[in-house]
Amino acid sequence: MSKNHPKFKVNLNTGVSSSKSISSGITGSQNPLQPVFLDIPEVKINIVFLDCCLRSFDISDIKFTNMLPEDELYIDPYIKENVNWLFKNVEQLSNHNQWKPCIFSTSDSQRMQKIVSQYLKNNENINDEFYKTDLNYAKANLDRGQFRLIAHFICRNQGKEQKYYLSITFFDPYHLFIPSKFGKLSKEQNMENIYLRQHKSSLKFNKKFSDFYKKNLDKVNTIQEI
Numbered sequence: 001m002s003k004n005h006p007k008f009k010v011n012l013n014t015g016v017s018s019s020k021s022i023s024s025g026i027t028g029s030q031n032p033l034q035p036v037f038l039d040i041p042e043v044k045i046n047i048v049f050l051d052c053c054l055r056s057f058d059i060s061d062i063k064f065t066n067m068l069p070e071d072e073l074y075i076d077p078y079i080k081e082n083v084n085w086l087f088k089n090v091e092q093l094s095n096h097n098q099w100k101p102c103i104f105s106t107s108d109s110q111r112m113q114k115i116v117s118q119y120l121k122n123n124e125n126i127n128d129e130f131y132k133t134d135l136n137y138a139k140a141n142l143d144r145g146q147f148r149l150i151a152h153f154i155c156r157n158q159g160k161e162q163k164y165y166l167s168i169t170f171f172d173p174y175h176l177f178i179p180s181k182f183g184k185l186s187k188e189q190n191m192e193n194i195y196l197r198q199h200k201s202s203l204k205f206n207k208k209f210s211d212f213y214k215k216n217l218d219k220v221n222t223i224q225e226i
Helices: 077-088 090-094 109-116 187-200 209-217
Strands: 008-011 019-021 044-050 130-135 147-158 161-172 222-225
Touching: 044 090, 077 090, 077 130, 077 147, 077 209, 090 161, 130 161
Parallel strands: 044 161, 044 222
Antiparallel strands: 008 222, 019 044, 130 147, 147 161
């Protein structure tokens, strides 16, 4: 992993348990997270949220958006349900089986870097430190992909010990950070369909997650880039 980490300040909310052994397992139908693998050491991991993770952007040249409808009534139920589940079950994210690395050394690397740069100012040389997981508490429409979380893995020296964090960096409700193919559609075609659907809709997608969910963020542990 890169040694050029951005500097962060952690703000702990003592009402939330955000630390659990990374080797502990979560099984059964109560866990809506995909069983994938976080390739980091057997360490205790702390789940925190980047203080700006609720920002949303529409980046037209790469066809990325995580904007929400102007009226909360028209937010897709699967987005509402997954966000509500997330903030009530933060501790379940600390299991390593939920996460897999975002591979930046692909044709999507410039796209991914551009999106990440909206949230982290100092994002150079940290390509190998981002992870993703899909929330499945509520299912998305068939061609949309699952609600995805993107997190930054951070190792910090605190006194004589190291602490490890997964910092939830942003929400990818439309599965557009790393596009994938769907049926006979290539990933490029599927990405364009999903992106253009918003712009052709009669609804205005001009709201951020922070417009509706800021109070949720106040209840969890956050981290700030400084």
